[in-house]
Amino acid sequence: MKCLQLTVICLFLSVISTYGQTIQDLINEVDLTTLTQKVNEFSGEQSTVVNGNSVTILNRQQANNDLAADYLVEQFEQLDNLTITDQAFNSNGRNIIATQLGKTNPDNIYIVCAHYDTVADFCADDNATGTVAVLEVARVLSSQCLDNTIVYALWDEEEIGLRGSSFYANQAAQNGDNILGVLNMDMMGYDGDAPGTPGDNEFDLDVRDFANSEDMMNDIIAVLNSYTFDLSVVTVNPGTFSSDHSSFWVNGYSAVLLGESWETNDQTPFYHSSGDRANTIDFPYFHELTKLVTAYMATSGGLVDIDNGITQTPSMLTANQSSASYQWIDCSTDLAISGATSQSYVPSANGVYAVEVTSGNCTERSACVVFDSLGLNDFSEDEVEVFPNPVSDVLHIETSINQNLDYNLYDISGKVVLKGTTTDRLNAINVKSISNGVYFLSLWSSEKRGTYKVLKE
Ligand SMILES: [Zn+2]
Numbered sequence: 060m061k062c063l064q065l066t067v068i069c070l071f072l073s074v075i076s077t078y079g080q081t082i083q084d085l086i087n088e089v090d091l092t093t094l095t096q097k098v099n100e101f102s103g104e105q106s107t108v109v110n111g112n113s114v115t116i117l118n119r120q121q122a123n124n125d126l127a128a129d130y131l132v133e134q135f136e137q138l139d140n141l142t143i144t145d146q147a148f149n150s151n152g153r154n155i156i157a158t159q160l161g162k163t164n165p166d167n168i169y170i171v172c173a174h175y176d177t178v179a180d181f182c183a184d185d186n187a188t189g190t191v192a193v194l195e196v197a198r199v200l201s202s203q204c205l206d207n208t209i210v211y212a213l214w215d216e217e218e219i220g221l222r223g224s225s226f227y228a229n230q231a232a233q234n235g236d237n238i239l240g241v242l243n244m245d246m247m248g249y250d251g252d253a254p255g256t257p258g259d260n261e262f263d264l265d266v267r268d269f270a271n272s273e274d275m276m277n278d279i280i281a282v283l284n285s286y287t288f289d290l291s292v293v294t295v296n297p298g299t300f301s302s303d304h305s306s307f308w309v310n311g312y313s314a315v316l317l318g319e320s321w322e323t324n325d326q327t328p329f330y331h332s333s334g335d336r337a338n339t340i341d342f343p344y345f346h347e348l349t350k351l352v353t354a355y356m357a358t359s360g361g362l363v364d365i366d367n368g369i370t371q372t373p374s375m376l377t378a379n380q381s382s383a384s385y386q387w388i389d390c391s392t393d394l395a396i397s398g399a400t401s402q403s404y405v406p407s408a409n410g411v412y413a414v415e416v417t418s419g420n421c422t423e424r425s426a427c428v429v430f431d432s433l434g435l436n437d438f439s440e441d442e443v444e445v446f447p448n449p450v451s452d453v454l455h456i457e458t459s460i461n462q463n464l465d466y467n468l469y470d471i472s473g474k475v476v477l478k479g480t481t482t483d484r485l486n487a488i489n490v491k492s493i494s495n496g497v498y499f500l501s502l503w504s505s506e507k508r509g510t511y512k513v514l515k516e
Contacts, residue, residue, distance in 0.1 A: 080366045082357050086286055088199045089350045095342050097191040098248070101130065101175075102183040104337045109133060119177040121216050122151050127175055131155040131213050134194050138201040139424075141211070148215075148226040155213045156227075157197060162363060162420050163206035169359050170210040170241040171196055171352060172224070174217030174303055180333040183340055186217075189244035189318070192349045199353050204421035206361030207239070214303050217245075224303035232310040240275045240359055241314035243304035247348045248340035251325035260344055261291045261323050265298025265316035269308040276315050282355045289347050293322045317352065319344075367416050367423040371469060371499070373432040373510050376412055377403040378425070384417040390427035406430050429467060429475060431503060438502070438509040445500055449514040454500070456486040462504050468513070469499045490515055 100107040103117045109130045119127045128145070135143050135157040146154040155175070161167060173189025190213055197211040214223035224243075231238055250258035264279060266272040273296070280292055299305075299321075304314035319326050329335040366379040378385055380402075387399035390411040396404070406412060413427045443464075444457045458464060458481060468477040468488070476493055481502075493515055500511045 080364075080368060082354050082362060083286060085199050085203070085357050085362070086350045086354050089195055089346065089353050091342060091346045093198070094191055094195055094346055094349060095337075097134075097194060098183055098187045098340060098342075098345075099337045101127065101191060102181045102187040102337050104181070104183070118180065119175060119182065120179075121176050121219060124176055124215065125153070128153045128155055128215070131175065131190070131194070135197065135211070138197055140201050141197065146223075146227070148223060152215045152223055152226070154215055154223045154227055157201075157211040159197075159201055159205065159209045159211070161206050161208040161360070162204050163361065165208050166237050167207040168210055168236060168238045169207055169356065170212055170238060170307075171244075171356050172210075172212035172214060172241065172303060173244045174214040174223070176215050176218050176223075178218045178331045179335070181336045182331075182333075183337040184248045184319075184327045184335050185246045185330065186244075187337075188246065188248035188340065188345055192244050192247060192345070192352060195349050196353050196356055200357060200360065202367075202423065203357070204363035204365060204423055205357070206363060207359070209356060209360050217303055221303055221306050224306035228306040228310045228312065232312075238307065238312045240271075240278075241304055241307045241312060242275075242279070242352060242355065243302055243307075243314060243316050244318060244348075244352065245302040245316060246318045246327065246330075248342070248345040249319045249325070249327035250341040250344040251320075251323075258341060258344060259291060259323075259325070260289050260347065261293050261320040261325055262348055263293050263295050263298075263316070263318055263320045263322050265295040265304070266314075267297045267308060270311055270313040272308065272313045272315060275313045278359065279315060279317070279351070279355050282358055283351055286354055288351050289343075290351060293320050295322050317348065363419075363421045365416055365418050365421055365423050367414075367425045369412075369414060369425050369428050371428060371430065373508075375403050375405050376414070376428065376430060378414045378416055380416045380418065382418070386415045386417075388413040388415060388424070388427075406433065409433050428469070431467075432501065432508055432510065436507045438507050442507070443502060443509050445502075445511040445513065448511075449516045450490055451516060452489070452491045454488045454490050454513065456481055456488065456500075456502065458484060458486075460504060460507075464502045464504050466500060466502045468493075469501065470494075470496065 099105045106115045141157040144156040175190045216222035266276045304316045307314040368379040370377045387396045387404040409431045411427045413425045415424045464481045467475045498513045502509045
């Protein structure tokens with residue numbers, strides 16, 4: 060039983076990221092906790108696991124950064140739909156590159172990139188931030204079908220002459236690769252204020268008149284203005300050559316540098332020193348910038364409009380996307396369920412299920428959802444009461460049953476947004492932080508169950 064529970068928890072952690080239907084949904088998936096943890100891991104502030112060993116990444120300078128490179132390979136390996144290239148370009152240099160092939164126009168390539176090497180220890184801002192942002196964009200987008208190809212690239216030896224990106228860009232130009240835009244991130248975690256306090260949230264976009272770089276900058280600003288970000292753009296034209304985007308400029312490609320604002324003297328005072336540590340990073344600001352980059356990459360990549368959500372009733376699971384092909388999956392084994400190929404699925408046992416939805420040449424997999432309503436009787440009205448409804452802040456569960464009840468709160472697409480166990484006759488669940496909308500509260504004891512529709516407003 061313990062094993063089963065662990066499996067279920069692991070599945071939730073690993074698949075919850077596959078959720079996302081619109082660009083706004085994908086923006087919402089960019090996760091501050093993940094960003095914070097990975098910057099701390101990658102800049103050596105806390106240990107992590109690489110090659111199965113608990114390690115601390117103490118050094119990312121060029122001849123000593125193989126552990127960092129291995130970490131990046133493993134981060135990409137955890138994601139679906141990526142082809143990973145460990146590109147050695149000299150005796151020390153390793154670019155770590157993951158490619159997500161476009162479903163409609165695979166020859167149209169957009170690159171989101173950052174350098175991962177350093178000049179000193181730690182170097183959280185320069186450039187664990189850019190590196191971790193690339194990983195987070197990959198985490199969010201790799202579960203989605205996109206028309207165009209996205210290349211997630213992490214360059215080595217930037218600090219000693221843009222060597223990794225030069226090697227790649229020269230080779231791409233020789234091959235005639237159709238790279239339509241390169242978004243380079245270098246130092247994106249400092250806002251001239253104490254970490255965590257509200258700053259002016261200005262950031263720089265550096266461009267020059269190479270290829271369509273200026274159009275690309277305008278496209279990024281259009282995305283900035285289409286969704287809500289706590290950011291203020293500063294355009295720098297002509298922009299600096301001093302990072303990897305310029306390797307693409309000189310090869311005739313469109314490229315933009317995004318990062319904290321040197322133009323307004325808002326950059327880190329710990330530049331190129333071992334004082335550049337994670338506790339100087341303004342993570343909410345870094346989070347906003349990563350959300351913007353995710354939205355731009357999803358837009359330029361051409362997000363294919365497939366809804367991979369599931370709607371759940373006590374007897375049935377239904378894929379939200381109609382007019383598609385379906386394959387239902389048992390998440391506890393990760394195997395396809397024989398014959399379960401309709402839009403709806405009626406489980407014969409309680410369990411954890413997902414669906415793969417195929418439309419055209421695009422297949423997306425849903426999150427795993429818990430289905431636990433079979434074989435139990437409903438609670439009577441005097442046994443369980445759920446109130447108030449609608450609810451804004453605190454949902455109460457009042458029960459006359461002499462037993463603790465487990466509960467899940469599902470959103471309309473069947474995703475669990477809250478779970479727990481009652482401990483008293485009157486229980487309070489804080490729902491203030493969840494979005495407004497319709498939810499289903501599923502409650503169960505060892506003998507009985509109940510499902511309650513709840514409106515959050
Ligand atoms: Zn840098």
